[in-house]
Amino acid sequence: MADIKYSKLTLIEMDDCVWLNRRVVIEQVLNILQTYIERNQTMKLQVRNPIKIRTLEEYRKYLYGCRFCPMCKPASDVANVTFLESHTTRARAMMLWRILNGYSDFSERDVELLYQSTLDSISWCWCVHHYPVSEYILSARNEVLKRGIISDCVKQVLDESSNHISDGISLSSDTIFLSSEIGESGSSIASEIALKIIKMVYSNAEEVRMNLGNLHFNLGDFDETIKRANGLVELLDKTKTTVKYTITDGPYTLWMLVVVFPSLGIKLPDSINVLSLDEVIYRALKEKKLDSQKKSRELKDIPELKVFFYDARIASFLAEQLTEQAAILPEFDGPEEALGKGDIYELPRKILKTLGFQSVYSVW
Numbered sequence: 001m002a003d004i005k006y007s008k009l010t011l012i013e014m015d016d017c018v019w020l021n022r023r024v025v026i027e028q029v030l031n032i033l034q035t036y037i038e039r040n041q042t043m044k045l046q047v048r049n050p051i052k053i054r055t056l057e058e059y060r061k062y063l064y065g066c067r068f069c070p071m072c073k074p075a076s077d078v079a080n081v082t083f084l085e086s087h088t089t090r091a092r093a094m095m096l097w098r099i100l101n102g103y104s105d106f107s108e109r110d111v112e113l114l115y116q117s118t119l120d121s122i123s124w125c126w127c128v129h130h131y132p133v134s135e136y137i138l139s140a141r142n143e144v145l146k147r148g149i150i151s152d153c154v155k156q157v158l159d160e161s162s163n164h165i166s167d168g169i170s171l172s173s174d175t176i177f178l179s180s181e182i183g184e185s186g187s188s189i190a191s192e193i194a195l196k197i198i199k200m201v202y203s204n205a206e207e208v209r210m211n212l213g214n215l216h217f218n219l220g221d222f223d224e225t226i227k228r229a230n231g232l233v234e235l236l237d238k239t240k241t242t243v244k245y246t247i248t249d250g251p252y253t254l255w256m257l258v259v260v261f262p263s264l265g266i267k268l269p270d271s272i273n274v275l276s277l278d279e280v281i282y283r284a285l286k287e288k289k290l291d292s293q294k295k296s297r298e299l300k301d302i303p304e305l306k307v308f309f310y311d312a313r314i315a316s317f318l319a320e321q322l323t324e325q326a327a328i329l330p331e332f333d334g335p336e337e338a339l340g341k342g343d344i345y346e347l348p349r350k351i352l353k354t355l356g357f358q359s360v361y362s363v364w
Helices: 022-028 056-066 089-100 108-116 121-126 133-147 152-160 181-185 188-201 214-218 222-237 251-263 277-286 293-298 313-318 343-354
Strands: 032-037 043-048 175-179 206-209 245-248 273-276 306-308 358-360
Touching (some): 056 133, 089 108, 108 133, 152 214, 188 206, 214 251, 222 251, 245 251, 245 277, 251 313, 273 343, 277 343
Parallel strands (some): 175 245, 306 358
Antiparallel strands (some): 032 043, 043 273
């Protein structure tokens, strides 16, 4: 397989969409995500110069420019639903600017506003100067969390997101299936099916259920994210054999391993190749280890079965070519390639096609 060139990407997307073209991403680049596809179709991901989590003070010049600018108001997704000016990107930039300059301090309502809206990457992309809105909102969340002034509901979410890990782990395989997204959902059936398919390609694979702290990172709790990342590294270091392949159960798990962890100074063992579950499923189909005809036989009486396919927002950080701006417009009706390019987009669609499904899509 030919080498895939991944875009140079900024770190912070979180719970929001990123609609930046390649030129903008290069201008904003703080972290370089470089991917090599080896001849055996194993994805070797390496992150160089990981982004440093910055303090609110370091965003002063952005807040200065953002505080009076109304241009991204159409892209304030939450404000367009609530019709509250306080939910706009500009209003929160003004709030943070005043706090940064000592004109006020975080009130209960200010803290509430940090979590009532998304991390604003829509506004980030809409902005003519592409200010990193997501980053300073995340930095502010981290600040209020360190001060211990987060709201009770946010604290409850953080407390209830348990650091679950498989009991009695004693890994002896060189291949692990890292179940984080599936593990959080509590779906044992999904993980059992995924592991069964993985073993068609990697017969000695073992499952590890572990919450990697994606939610904590999004809510500004970097310390807990680091703690969970170190837990995974310690587990890998204690294995009876050298782990060569770590297969992630979804794009957020993949993103945590190859982007977030390095940004927090967490380094996985050099021996590890990080794979997505999509890669393994597609390989199993391609090598005829997974029967793609079984579905056709079982569903032969349903000739026009269609699947609505929605790309994970975080996929944009693992894309060869990012989502085109046209794909965010309400009247968007194709081409589908405008949603994004690269294995992170194409492999799931190839899997559906191989299984005989038709897929439909909508605006991103």
